[in-house]
Amino acid sequence: ALDISRLRAESACITLDNGFGNTGSCESAITFLNGEKGILHYRGYPIEQLAEKSVFQEVAYLLYYGELPSQSELNLFKQKVASYSSLPQGIYNIIDQFPLEAHPMGVVSAAVSALSAFYPEFINPTSLSQADIDRAIAQLMGQIKIIIAYFFRRTQSQAPVPSDPSLIYAADFLNMLQGGEGNPIDPEVADALDTLLILHADHEQNCSTSTVRVIGSSKANIFATVSGGIDALWGQLHGGANQAVLEMLNEIQNNGGDYQKYLHKAKDKNDPFRLMGFGHRVYKNFDPRAKIIKNACDSVLQKLGIHDPLLDIARGLEEQALKDPYFIERHLYPNVDFYSGIIYQALGIPANMFTTMFAMGRMPGWLSQWKEMRASEATRIARPRQVYIGATARDYVAINQR
Numbered sequence: 473a474l475d476i477s478r479l480r481a482e483s484a485c486i487t488l489d490n491g492f493g494n495t496g497s498c499e500s501a502i503t504f505l506n507g508e509k510g511i512l513h514y515r516g517y518p519i520e521q522l523a524e525k526s527v528f529q530e531v532a533y534l535l536y537y538g539e540l541p542s543q544s545e546l547n548l549f550k551q552k553v554a555s556y557s558s559l560p561q562g563i564y565n566i567i568d569q570f571p572l573e574a575h576p577m578g579v580v581s582a583a584v585s586a587l588s589a590f591y592p593e594f595i596n597p598t599s600l601s602q603a604d605i606d607r608a609i610a611q612l613m614g615q616i617k618i619i620i621a622y623f624f625r626r627t628q629s630q631a632p633v634p635s636d637p638s639l640i641y642a643a644d645f646l647n648m649l650q651g652g653e654g655n656p657i658d659p660e661v662a663d664a665l666d667t668l669l670i671l672h673a674d675h676e677q678n679c680s681t682s683t684v685r686v687i688g689s690s691k692a693n694i695f696a697t698v699s700g701g702i703d704a705l706w707g708q709l710h711g712g713a714n715q716a717v718l719e720m721l722n723e724i725q726n727n728g729g730d731y732q733k734y735l736h737k738a739k740d741k742n743d744p745f746r747l748m749g750f751g752h753r754v755y756k757n758f759d760p761r762a763k764i765i766k767n768a769c770d771s772v773l774q775k776l777g778i779h780d781p782l783l784d785i786a787r788g789l790e791e792q793a794l795k796d797p798y799f800i801e802r803h804l805y806p807n808v809d810f811y812s813g814i815i816y817q818a819l820g821i822p823a824n825m826f827t828t829m830f831a832m833g834r835m836p837g838w839l840s841q842w843k844e845m846r847a848s849e850a851t852r853i854a855r856p857r858q859v860y861i862g863a864t865a866r867d868y869v870a871i872n873q874r
């Protein structure tokens with residue numbers, strides 16, 4: 473008979489930490505997070521200040537190089553990113569082969585992975601110079617927005633709009649998505665998207681960033697490494713929650729707006745339903761990004777003159793949940809994804825594209841963490857152990873005797 477307690481005892485020297493809730497996988501100087509106090513800093517700068525005063529490309533520079541850039545450093549960085557405003561023809565051809573109804577995250581992940589076929593100089597990361605490593609951030613920041621916009625325009629049967637490097641990152645992206653001749657992008661709307669990208673830019677060792685570090689630790693190439701991060705982000709417990717939140721709010725609205733019923737469902741331990749956009753592994757009082765997004769949501773809808781009933785449902789859910797002992801005891805608060813989907817929807821971005829916005833925002837974080845991992849002498853291949861609870865040793869039985 474299987475003696476699981478003996479097997480567990482034999483693995484006593486191994487720390488079992490399901491979901492790595494209490495395991496530090498690396499030392500990092502990039503992002504500081506205090507979950508009890510709801511504090512988030514990038515390189516020491518509070519997220520509130522960066523969201524209010526900075527722009528996404530400046531924050532990307534900060535995460536990647538460790539310091540805020542001077543004006544000339546920022547200009548040079550923007551130029552470098554702008555120099556990757558197109559894709560190899562083969563990548564356009566690959567994207568053209570995807571069905572129009574394909575989920576954009578699958579398309580983005582596949583296209584990013586396929587970049588390795590067109591830039592073989594990146595295949596062996598041990599031979600990369602510092603300049604090559606710096607190029608990776610400019611290239612991937614430049615090309616991810618082209619990939620997303622190109623696929624989206626294709627699904628709309630619209631010709632691509634070329635990138636305009638004179639615009640800030642989010643404005644350029646929105647212009648490629650929905651702009652073009654005679655259809656200028658509202659700068660305030662673009663600023664709101666830029667702020668969202670800042671809020672998503674890094675978040676220490678979350679699921680997708682850990683995936684990037686794990687893949688990168690095997691010395692896989694940068695495109696394969698980041699593609700793995702995109703796939704991890706896609707899951708609905710992680711970045712995919714932004715799409716799931718909007719679908720949940722729509723479902724509540726279509727069922728008469730009775731959000732109390734959904735609160736009950738979320739509390740029912742026999743029901744797998746969870747309140748999407750609620751809860752966080754680290755934040756146990758509030759998610760500082762959610763506070764900023766909630767305000768941004770109000771001002772974007774006001775600016776665009778939109779009254780979105782989904783926002784009323786979201787506010788109602790939040791208000792009720794914050795009074796409910798189930799959510800209070802478990803420290804479940806709205807996270808970054810709870811209100812972001814309402815903003816994306818107001819910007820005219822379809823729900824299945826939401827998580828690609830997150831991927832675009834998280835790119836500087838993934839690349840900064842990859843760069844830091846490469847530079848650290850402490851880095852070893854990521855190779856966790858396990859506690860074995862399977863069958864004990866037994867002899868092979870011939871097939872005719874089973």
Ligand code: ACO
Pocket residue numbers: 491708709710711713738739745746747748749750751752753754802804807808809
């Ligand atoms: N709705 C209802 N109950 C919840 C929720 C929720 N959203 N989140 C957690 N709980 C409950 C769990 O059922 C569990 O209850 P129990 O102690 O009675 O068993 C308790 O709270 C702890 O939950 P865990 O799953 O152990 O928490 P964990 O830290 O592993 O998970 C997570 C965090 C994945 C974010 C979780 O809160 C969740 O599923 N939230 C909904 C999805 C979501 O919004 N994800 C986005 C996160 S932010 C980001 O990745 C960008």
